[in-house]
Amino acid sequence: MNDITSEEARIAPTPEREGDTARMNMIQAVNSAMDVMMARDDNVVVMGEDVGYFGGVFRATAGLQKKYGKTRVFDTPITECGIIGVAIGMGAYGLRPVPEIQFADYIYPALDQLVSEAARLRYRSAGEFIAPLTVRSPFGGGIFGGQTHSQSPESIFTHVSGLKTVIPATPYDAKGLLISCIEDNDPVIFFEPKRIYNGPFDGHWDRPAKNWSNHPGGEVPTGYYRIPLGKASVVREGDAVTILCYGTMVHVVADSVAESGVNAEIIDLRTLVPLDIDTIVESVKKTGRCMIVHEATRTQGFGSELSATVQERCFYHLEAPILRVTGFDTPYPHSLEWAYFPGPVRIGQALKEIMKDA
Incomplete structure (x- = not known):
């Protein structure tokens, strides 16, 4: 038994x-x-x-x-x-x-x-x-x-x-x-x-x-397999804008992009350190635009490092300012956590903003 x-x-x-x-x-x-x-x-x-x-x-x-x-x-x-x-x-x-x-x-x-x-x-x-x-x-x-x-x-x-x-x-x-x-x-x-x-x-x-x-x-x-550290995943290919995200936000971004109709390329970073800089740079040079989405607070969030990395390596390819959609700079709100998260509304607004001169 x-x-x-x-x-x-x-x-x-x-x-x-x-x-x-x-x-x-x-x-x-x-x-x-x-x-x-x-x-x-x-x-x-x-x-x-x-x-x-x-x-x-x-x-x-x-x-x-x-x-x-x-x-x-x-x-x-x-x-x-x-x-x-x-x-x-x-x-x-x-x-x-x-x-x-x-x-x-x-x-x-x-x-x-x-x-x-x-x-x-x-x-x-x-x-x-x-x-x-x-x-x-x-x-x-x-x-x-x-x-x-x-x-x-x-x-x-x-x-x-x-x-x-x-x-x-x-x-x-x-x-x-x-x-x-x-x-x-x-x-x-x-x-x-x-x-x-x-x-x-x-x-x-x-x-x-x-x-x-x-x-x-x-x-x-069910058995043994490895995914190498330091290798991002391109979960959706596109040519209009690159969206960098990880964790839960990968799913939020994917659904938001589907609703927006924007042909965005979505990159799931998977490992923040080591960071797959090559995949990021290749994508941003192709699309000319970059948006970063994470749940953590905005100030000193990992999106700041991503933004600096893209700016340093892709400056002459950028056709719009880099945008970040993040949690707010507040203590975590218990009763309002679903307003705190980046969601379809805020991501959709950011997509409109970054694509307005396309």
Whole structure:
């Protein structure tokens, strides 16, 4: 008799046909990536608050402790600096830890460990020690989590030399990128957009959908595969304007462009550091226009770096000013989060503005 629990059955992907693929949402894809890597490499360990018996607050680690034991999937105290500090030590001595920070908003107590230790260990030791840890954390809004469960702090980490920052937008990318991160010898911040954990919101990007938890997800290989870090994905080809985005905003932008009728080229960055500058430059030189969309606040957001990068490399090809559509420079609004997000209205207005002299 199968001993799997009903909760694990809900999380586990169900193959639609014989073969090596299954329908997965992002939570299932993340779970599958860790499962595959733990099976391949005994040095991979998973740690964090409630990741063991409970399977994580979003169930991303469901079933892993039961399968691999309490020494490889274990719960930690509520101490983010301790979680990351221990993971750095484990990595320096040959393990490949995958610590989970329950929400990105909780990561700040671990900043000193990440910035002063993990990011610098390889350089400080002249390559004698490495810090091959992959810090997984749900980020962004969309679940009515309020100010302490909804932040998008990616630009803090992209500023730190020695850290890599990865943000997937689809289940397929989530699994392939996470596998690459776990195999990487440098510390990686792997932010998972929890607004699309269970699938896009059925195209209603100005409000939550009624049945968002039942979205079928996408087709994902059940075994091992990699997506290289530092390689963006052109999710829609076009010649009128280049739109740079990542995470949840990839879906928001795609639906907004479809409504606008503008022949936009949409680039999902996937990894912010390392950044695929070549793909960005090639696209902007082709279209002559660039728009940047992200959920984080505008000032000092990663869009600022993208804008400067495009300006430096594509100045003589630009036919209009670079535009940014972002979150507002305010504390995260609990009751008004769907007004805070860039959505079809604001993106549509920006498209009209950037194309007005075309």
